[in-house]
Amino acid sequence: MYKMIHHMAWNNLGRRYGRSLLVILMIGASLWGLLFMEGIYDGMTEQIISNTIQSDSGDLSLFARGSRLEPSLKLLLPDTLLERESLHPGPGSLIKSRSARLSHTGLLATAHAARQVKIQGVVLKQEIHHAELSGKLISGTLDFGRTRTGAILGQGLAEHLRVTVGHKVILTAQDQQQNINSLALRVTGIVRSGNQQIDEQLLYLDLGHCREFLGVAQGFSQLSLILHEQADVHLIQNQLSLELKDQSLDILRWDQLSPALLQSRQVMETFNLICNLLVFCVAGLGVWGVVTVSVLERLREFGVMLALGTSFLQIQVQVLLESILLGLGGFVLGAGPGAATLIWLAHHGLDLQIFQEGLQAFGLDTIIYAVIRTGYFTTAFIAIFLACASSVILPLHRLKQARPITILNQP
Amino acid sequence: MDPFITISHLHKTFAPNRESSTRALIDVSLSIPRADFAVISGPSGSGKTTLLNLLGGLDSPSSGSIDLGGTLISNLTEAELSPLRRDRIGFVFQAHNLIPVLNARQNICYVMRLQGRSRQEQENRVSELASTLGIEKLLDKYPDQLSGGQQQRVAVARAVASRPELLLADEPTASLDATNAVLLLDLLEQLNHNEGVTVLISSHDSLVINRARHSIVLRDGRIVRDQPESHETP
Ligand SMILES: Nc1ncnc2c1ncn2[C@@H]1O[C@H](COP(=O)(O)OP(=O)(O)O)[C@@H](O)[C@H]1O
Ligand SMILES: [Mg+2]
Numbered sequence: 001m002y003k004m005i006h007h008m009a010w011n012n013l014g015r016r017y018g019r020s021l022l023v024i025l026m027i028g029a030s031l032w033g034l035l036f037m038e039g040i041y042d043g044m045t046e047q048i049i050s051n052t053i054q055s056d057s058g059d060l061s062l063f064a065r066g067s068r069l070e071p072s073l074k075l076l077l078p079d080t081l082l083e084r085e086s087l088h089p090g091p092g093s094l095i096k097s098r099s100a101r102l103s104h105t106g107l108l109a110t111a112h113a114a115r116q117v118k119i120q121g122v123v124l125k126q127e128i129h130h131a132e133l134s135g136k137l138i139s140g141t142l143d144f145g146r147t148r149t150g151a152i153l154g155q156g157l158a159e160h161l162r163v164t165v166g167h168k169v170i171l172t173a174q175d176q177q178q179n180i181n182s183l184a185l186r187v188t189g190i191v192r193s194g195n196q197q198i199d200e201q202l203l204y205l206d207l208g209h210c211r212e213f214l215g216v217a218q219g220f221s222q223l224s225l226i227l228h229e230q231a232d233v234h235l236i237q238n239q240l241s242l243e244l245k246d247q248s249l250d251i252l253r254w255d256q257l258s259p260a261l262l263q264s265r266q267v268m269e270t271f272n273l274i275c276n277l278l279v280f281c282v283a284g285l286g287v288w289g290v291v292t293v294s295v296l297e298r299l300r301e302f303g304v305m306l307a308l309g310t311s312f313l314q315i316q317v318q319v320l321l322e323s324i325l326l327g328l329g330g331f332v333l334g335a336g337p338g339a340a341t342l343i344w345l346a347h348h349g350l351d352l353q354i355f356q357e358g359l360q361a362f363g364l365d366t367i368i369y370a371v372i373r374t375g376y377f378t379t380a381f382i383a384i385f386l387a388c389a390s391s392v393i394l395p396l397h398r399l400k401q402a403r404p405i406t407i408l409n410q411p
Numbered sequence: 412m413d414p415f416i417t418i419s420h421l422h423k424t425f426a427p428n429r430e431s432s433t434r435a436l437i438d439v440s441l442s443i444p445r446a447d448f449a450v451i452s453g454p455s456g457s458g459k460t461t462l463l464n465l466l467g468g469l470d471s472p473s474s475g476s477i478d479l480g481g482t483l484i485s486n487l488t489e490a491e492l493s494p495l496r497r498d499r500i501g502f503v504f505q506a507h508n509l510i511p512v513l514n515a516r517q518n519i520c521y522v523m524r525l526q527g528r529s530r531q532e533q534e535n536r537v538s539e540l541a542s543t544l545g546i547e548k549l550l551d552k553y554p555d556q557l558s559g560g561q562q563q564r565v566a567v568a569r570a571v572a573s574r575p576e577l578l579l580a581d582e583p584t585a586s587l588d589a590t591n592a593v594l595l596l597d598l599l600e601q602l603n604h605n606e607g608v609t610v611l612i613s614s615h616d617s618l619v620i621n622r623a624r625h626s627i628v629l630r631d632g633r634i635v636r637d638q639p640e641s642h643e644t645p
Contacts, residue, residue, distance in 0.1 A: 004517075004524050011512035301510055307469060308522050308569075309497020311490075405469050408504050 009321040027330025035338030039370035051194025057257040058224030073176040076219030099130035103221040106173030121210025140165035140189035150188035154202030175215035284387035303404035327388035345370035414442035421475035435461040450623035457629040459613035468492040501570030503580040508566035509554040516550040560591030
């Protein structure tokens with residue numbers, strides 16, 4: 001029985017293949033557009049988040065208690081903390097990398113200009129690995145030189161000061177003993193962190209050199225941790241809080257450190273949901289139109305079927321099946337090329353050179369790498385399925401009201 | 412012997428509460444024996460179609476009753492009428508009988524498939540009917556590839572395929588030329604004779620009326636003549 005319904009549904013779609021194809025194309029094209037937008041927007045958001053995590057917050061960061069809100073060279077984490085087994089990256093650990101940073105504010109000046117900077121004293125090898133600096137270097141080298149008086153600047157900062165690699169700059173800051181000190185540095189490298197705000201203040205110095213300059217014997221301000229799996233972040237936060245509870249530390253997740261980033265992810269998710277709703281409407285309206293026309297022009301055929309003893313339920317199933325086949329067709333047509341597009345964009349990226357300025361203002365690279373998630377497809381599938389299923393309700397109601405069985409003997 | 416169909420005091424009024432209400436059938440009483448070959452004739456608008464629709468369970472009467480082989484069909488709901496039509500009644504309409512997306516074979520098998528008959532049974536019945544009706548070569552064609560006469564023959568095959576007790580044909584020859592009309596009538600008579608199906612045809616075509624074994628004439632919704640075994644009377 002259901003085999004016959006299936007057969008009839010297929011043939012009905014085939015009988016008006018032009019119309020069917022048009023709806024399938026419409027659904028497919030809008031689904032392709034949806035997937036493209038989702039993947040790119042998601043990619044942008046994830047790029048900002050991961051740049052910020054790498055250059056600043058880590059997945060998790062440890063601070064001396066209270067120093068996050070009121071930074072002070074007197075509130076530092078002890079070097080001994082680094083020896084703890086649980087904070088070591090390496091085989092068997094859930095931690096992928098870490099970087100200990102000594103942070104302080106200062107003033108960086110040339111003969112013409114001066115900017116406030118956030119000094120980051122780092123062990124360069126660690127930071128290169130942790131913040132993936134190799135991919136972010138835009139000129140110079142990742143090296144502080146033999147005398148360790150080199151400085152690596154954020155791109156925004158370098159632009160404001162109009163300095164390039166090789167230029168000399170003067171750093172002024174208050175040390176731990178409240179004395180104002182100055183230090184001559186040579187720009188050895190310029191990096192783009194991917195976050196405009198960070199970029200405009202970023203100054204990397206050698207940790208040892210930085211300690212000397214700031215009059216700090218030992219210790220650091222932040223221990224930034226990046227995990228193998230971001231999903232483990234709550235688990236590790238809890239474990240560390242428990243283990244280090246007598247150490248007077250703040251252990252904060254990236255989303256606690258940068259709530260705006262979490263929010264931007266939520267905005268992205270809402271936007272994607274709205275896009276899904278649009279596809280739902282496109283599919284629903286398209287299928288609704290086609291089903292309405294095809295049901296009303298087949299009144300006589302349905303009348304014959306009813307007269308022969310077909311139940312109205314069977315007719316409903318057939319019409320529903322026709323609409324779902326249209327939706328499935330659209331889904332396949334949109335999801336296939338959509339997935340291919342996203343996979344390509346995930347590897348090669350989308351070059352948005354023309355929007356460069358706007359993108360960089362948001363801390364984005366000009367090349368956006370798409371993200372691809374199975375969730376896009378399941379949500380879209382559900383949206384299309386629901387759209388198709390609900391779009392037959394009205395046409396079937398009209399079919400019932402038309403009482404097709406009574407028109408049979410009108411020639 | 413009890414008659415197969417007993418109709419008593421049947422009334423049908425369309426749009427009863429409006430000014431434009433039509434009394435399509437007025438106090439119709441009639442009985443039809445099993446294996447009858449009856450023709451309902453009368454001018455256009457006299458109520459032939461209405462009567463056939465009520466008998467076939469396509470519509471329900473305003474008052475009165477219809478008994479079909481012991482079932483009071485005038486009291487059934489739509490949900491009960493649907494299996495009754497499927498299992499006990501075959502229909503042939505004036506034209507456009509066939510389901511366009513099914514070929515002739517599938518159209519003939521349609522009711523048997525609704526009933527869940529076995530594939531073997533369906534095939535046997537199709538070949539039996541195809542040879543009786545001379546449509547062997549048409550079985551794989553779709554309705555739009557068939558002429559009007561061929562379509563009507565396939566429709567007759569479909570109507571009797573599941574061996575219903577009653578075959579209702581509403582002006583089945585109206586869209587056919589004389590040759591095809593005669594052929595179709597021959598087939599209906601043959602099926603009536605061989606399979607014992609009760610045949611009830613509505614028509615105002617004299618070709619059909621002359622074949623009637625039982626002649627019923629309607630005028631303005633009333634029976635004006637009811638002559639069983641009419642061809643035996645002079
Ligand atoms: N669905 C309907 N609504 C209103 N009036 C109808 C309807 N069907 C038939 N009639 C009326 O009932 C009368 C009988 O019609 P019908 O049974 O079709 O006659 P016949 O088949 O003999 O030509 C006619 O006056 C017709 O206009
Ligand atoms: Mg009529």
